[in-house]
Amino acid sequence: MKLTSMIPLTISSGLAQALLFGVVNGCIYILLATGLNLIFGVMKLVNFAHGELLMVGAFVAYEVTTIAGLNPYVSILVSMGAVALIGILLEKFAFRKVRGTEKLNEIFISLGLIYVFQNLATLLWVENYNIQIPSPLSGLSLPLGEVLLSYDRILAIVIVIVILIGLVLLTKKTKIGLAMRATSQKSDAAMLMGININRVYTFTFAVGAALAGAAGALYGIILPFNPAIGALPTIKAFAIIILGGLGSIPGAVIGGLLYGIAENATGYLTNGTWQDAVAFALLIIVLVIRPTGLFGEKGE
Amino acid sequence: MDFKAILTEALKSRKFQFAIVALVFVTVLPLFVRSPYLVGHVFMSMIIFALYASSWNLLAYSGQGSLGHAAFLGIGGFASALVAIRLGVPPIVGLFIGGLLSAGLGLLVGLACVRLKSWFLAMVTFGFSIIIVTIVSEFDDVFGGMIGFATPSFLPQVLPFYYGTLAIVTSSIVAIFWVMKSKWGFAFKAIRENELEAKMIGINTAKYRLLAFIISTFFAGLAGGLLAESQLFIQNDIFSAENSFLPLIMAVIGGLGTIEGPIIGSIIIVSIDSFAPLAYPLLQPLNPLFPGVSTVGPSLQFVGLGLFLIVVVIFLPKGITSLLHKLYDYLREDETKKVKEK
Numbered sequence: 001m002k003l004t005s006m007i008p009l010t011i012s013s014g015l016a017q018a019l020l021f022g023v024v025n026g027c028i029y030i031l032l033a034t035g036l037n038l039i040f041g042v043m044k045l046v047n048f049a050h051g052e053l054l055m056v057g058a059f060v061a062y063e064v065t066t067i068a069g070l071n072p073y074v075s076i077l078v079s080m081g082a083v084a085l086i087g088i089l090l091e092k093f094a095f096r097k098v099r100g101t102e103k104l105n106e107i108f109i110s111l112g113l114i115y116v117f118q119n120l121a122t123l124l125w126v127e128n129y130n131i132q133i134p135s136p137l138s139g140l141s142l143p144l145g146e147v148l149l150s151y152d153r154i155l156a157i158v159i160v161i162v163i164l165i166g167l168v169l170l171t172k173k174t175k176i177g178l179a180m181r182a183t184s185q186k187s188d189a190a191m192l193m194g195i196n197i198n199r200v201y202t203f204t205f206a207v208g209a210a211l212a213g214a215a216g217a218l219y220g221i222i223l224p225f226n227p228a229i230g231a232l233p234t235i236k237a238f239a240i241i242i243l244g245g246l247g248s249i250p251g252a253v254i255g256g257l258l259y260g261i262a263e264n265a266t267g268y269l270t271n272g273t274w275q276d277a278v279a280f281a282l283l284i285i286v287l288v289i290r291p292t293g294l295f296g297e298k299g300e
Numbered sequence: 301m302d303f304k305a306i307l308t309e310a311l312k313s314r315k316f317q318f319a320i321v322a323l324v325f326v327t328v329l330p331l332f333v334r335s336p337y338l339v340g341h342v343f344m345s346m347i348i349f350a351l352y353a354s355s356w357n358l359l360a361y362s363g364q365g366s367l368g369h370a371a372f373l374g375i376g377g378f379a380s381a382l383v384a385i386r387l388g389v390p391p392i393v394g395l396f397i398g399g400l401l402s403a404g405l406g407l408l409v410g411l412a413c414v415r416l417k418s419w420f421l422a423m424v425t426f427g428f429s430i431i432i433v434t435i436v437s438e439f440d441d442v443f444g445g446m447i448g449f450a451t452p453s454f455l456p457q458v459l460p461f462y463y464g465t466l467a468i469v470t471s472s473i474v475a476i477f478w479v480m481k482s483k484w485g486f487a488f489k490a491i492r493e494n495e496l497e498a499k500m501i502g503i504n505t506a507k508y509r510l511l512a513f514i515i516s517t518f519f520a521g522l523a524g525g526l527l528a529e530s531q532l533f534i535q536n537d538i539f540s541a542e543n544s545f546l547p548l549i550m551a552v553i554g555g556l557g558t559i560e561g562p563i564i565g566s567i568i569i570v571s572i573d574s575f576a577p578l579a580y581p582l583l584q585p586l587n588p589l590f591p592g593v594s595t596v597g598p599s600l601q602f603v604g605l606g607l608f609l610i611v612v613v614i615f616l617p618k619g620i621t622s623l624l625h626k627l628y629d630y631l632r633e634d635e636t637k638k639v640k641e642k
Contacts, residue, residue: 046419097614115606119599123590277434280427291415
């Protein structure tokens with residue numbers, strides 16, 4: 001919220017600015033939530049360490065931009081690839097081992113992963129301070145009436161839209177997408193139809209991780225970050241899935257935008273103190289009224 | 301069965317004998333180890349966290365894995381300290397008031413969770429702890445905010461308080477054990493295995509899930525009160541996510557769903573926490589490899605802890621306890637073989 005100090009804003013335009021930023025934050029949450037949603041939909045797996053992949057993605061993009069001198073928007077691709085690779089390893093060597101056992105085991109594994117990722121990132125990169133990916137567009141903004149929107153944020157929205165379209169095409173138009181949908185409906189039957197379930201699971205996890213990697217790179221371009229940023233976005237992404245319904249991409253988009261806007265508006269109106277508390281209170285109320293989420297189906 | 305019969309039966313049980321030996325051991329331990337740091341800090345933390353992890357374990361025993369148990373730990377801690385300071389209630393009574401208040405809020409959270417599946421429930425409990433810490437931080441004139449405030453303890457430190465805590469924790473863990481072995485415990489287990497089937501054989505699942513929540517949060521609150529009194533001090537970092545995750549890590553590493561698991565887990569984790577810093581100087585040569593930190597010790601310790609948890613979940617689903625059981629069986633087999641050979 002640096003802008004508020006630069007130009008005098010009336011309450012209404014300040015709120016409009018907060019809402020606009022909420023949309024951008026919402027876009028990052030959407031990427032994270034669709035990745036989680038995909039993994040949950042196909043594998044019935046709950047990965048609480050998903051946000052750590054976002055954090056790793058941000059650091060990879062930072063390294064690639066500052067050391068290799070790549071354009072930050074190209075670094076998004078590198079970050080997606082690297083994080084997808086990490087995702088493949090995680091699926092093969094951790095989550096596959098507890099598949100079919102008690103559901104709580106997945107939560108335990110992801111908790112262990114949170115400890116590992118956060119502290120490894122601390123060791124490798126920074127301890128107590130925030131860094132940000134340098135962007136050639138930083139400082140340039142588009143005036144929209146009384147509010148300003150930086151080009152970085154506009155590009156972030158465009159990139160999220162492009163990635164989401166790519167994801168829809170992947171799941172609806174390709175053979176592996178068909179296999180993913182079949183596995184998500186009934187994994188046993190899919191296996192009997194000759195689908196290699198393990199390969200589908202690994203691929204799904206890699207795609208979900210790549211989305212988190214992209215979200216991380218965008219996060220790093222827009223906002224300052226550190227090794228601890230992953231935890232809260234994970235929970236928020238879960239909240240969005242719950243709001244938007246399991247397995248639905250449009251639901252995640254609506255949920256993500258709503259959450260981002262609601263969060264930033266509360267943050268603006270209460271000086272940031274109540275931001276997370278109000279969001280979680282809303283979430284709990286939704287869950288009490290509808291235990292399967294707003295648009296959720298019956299079942300898991 | 302009359303009391304005498306139960307006692308003779310219990311005396312024969314190997315587990316009971318172990319428990320008695322362990323209890324005698326921790327009772328005489330501070331008489332030999334005279335370091336106030338070890339007794340007042342390390343052993344005390346082990347005992348209090350054993351209760352806290354046991355309370356989490358009981359909730360998980362009914363299939364409900366909480367990710368925000370620190371909320372109840374903190375409520376118990378703050379409530380017991382505040383009623384003692386503001387209302388002049390004796391600290392020992394304050395402990396139980398803290399536990400009851402925590403159980404009351406546990407009932408509310410349990411009501412919100414009663415229809416939820418494991419991971420929705422994890423989210424609601426996590427969200428609840430965020431809400432609580434926000435409220436506590438906001439009203440810092442009551443709760444002391446970041447600075448915190450001093451708390452009274454119900455017995456003088458160190459030794460009298462140690463024995464008092466030991467007595468409270470032992471009876472609480474016996475109570476938890478009794479719940480797990482009672483009809484309620486069977487209902488919890490049935491719900492954990494398959495909630496639908498439990499419902500079909502006539503178990504009122506909502507009632508038993510709530511019961512698990514109330515009992516678990518009561519003991520978590522009690523542990524929070526003891527923690528605050530043992531440190532003579534409380535501040536809002538008692539609500540940290542780490543405190544929410546610790547009982548889970550202890551219970552899982554020790555052995556989920558067993559009575560001895562959380563106790564063993566608490567001993568292991570508190571030992572690592574207290575004694576790992578002694579090894580930090582040995583890791584000093586690694587410093588140049590890692591530019592991010594000034595000293596590599598703490599971060600490496602937590603990386604190790606995370607890996608430890610993952611390895612235990614994958615390779616030892618029943619925790620360290622199962623390893624000890626195997627070792628014990630192996631030794632006994634050896635003995636019986638020797639006897640037979642003779």
